[in-house]
Amino acid sequence: MSTLGRSGVEVTPLGFGAAPLGNLFAPLDDERAGEAVAAAWQRGVRYFDTAPHYGLGLSERRLGAALRAYDRADYTLSTKVGRRLEPADGTGDDLASGFAVPATHRRVWDFSADGVRRSLEASLTRLGLDRVDVVYLHDPDDHAEQAFREGYPALEKLRAEGVVGAIGAGMNQTEMLTRFVRDTDVDVVLCAGRYTLLDRSAGTELLPLAAERGVSVVLGGVFNSGLLADPRPTATYDYTRVPDELLARARRLQTIAGRHGTTLRAAALAFSGAHPAVASLLVGVRSAAEAHDCADQFTADVPAALWAQLRESGMLPREEGPS
DSSP, rough: OOOOOOOOOEOSEEEEOOOGGGGGGOOOOHHHHHHHHHHHHHOOOOOOOOOOTTTTTTTHHHHHHHHHTGGGGGGGEEEEEEEEEEEOOOOOGGGGGGEEEEOEEEEEEEEEEHHEEEHHHHHHHTTTOOOOEHHHHHHHTOOHIIIIIIIIIHHHHHHTSSOOSEEEEEEEEEEHHHHHHHHHHOOOEESSSSSSSSGGGTTHHHHHHHHHOOOOEEEEEETTTTTTTTTSSSSTTTTOOOOOOHHHHHHHHHHHHHTTTSOHHHHHHHHHHHTTTTEEEEEESHHHHHHHHHHHHHSSSSOOOHHHHHHHTTSOTTTSSOO
16 A cells, blocks of 8 residues: 555555446446446455546446445545536537547536535545545646646645545646646646556656655556557557557567566556555456456566667667556
8 A cells, every 4th residue: 555645644555546347438337337347346356436527427336236235434435526417408418528428417627726626525425435545637628727726725724624535636748747746735746647657657756746745646547548558450549540650659568578478568567566556456457357467466466677689779768667
């Protein structure tokens, strides 16, 4: 277990990313969603992350239902604010946002203090819980002024009131997360897709600064939305079609991993989790089988000779990755 910053909130090194429970890309039934959570729990996962954005609240409802089987004191739960859900006419679907659900609600960007509190209250209702442990400002890329001026102070107040234990921001970029680490008193930042075997941009400034400031980093998207899990032409890279050059690079990584008796998935997890600033890796799974496979890959032995070859071949800088 790692503690998030100075908050006292603990997370397991491997966390459960619940975006797939919101029907990410394809439908999923309630039973299979519950089985995925149960399998992750069986394998020792005690950190679970969700958001209103994931399936227009479906992920929160399913995760909350699944976690009611366990003592609330035994796990850490995070959700996010910044996109309030307002009722819509329900016609059409939400596939344009990546989720195979009916368009029962619409997302409203809102990083105001009132919006933060309203969003959290609605999340607690969907989760069926009286508290969450961590709250992140979710993707404030185009709303920086309001996020820093209103959203962050609102989270700081919630933390001071004891409503939440830890606060932070979650994004797919490093520049603004670095600003949060430098200019605020966040406990943790969630960085998706920016410290992987294919994109190490978070290692330049964000991760070193976080380590220096005592801010924890949770990494999501360590497979870059699928490419590093299964590098094939139909795989996605950061939720879009994979460029040919990145597919070739991922396949080369897979070949080298195989030569050393391991898998690309295991290597990807080992690389992302090795940085001292990283407290937990969030991996999205949609079935019990995927949860077990993820745990297997996370605990697999990745030989030091693999990292040596990647450095010698120029696929990793000499100063990065496991020793």
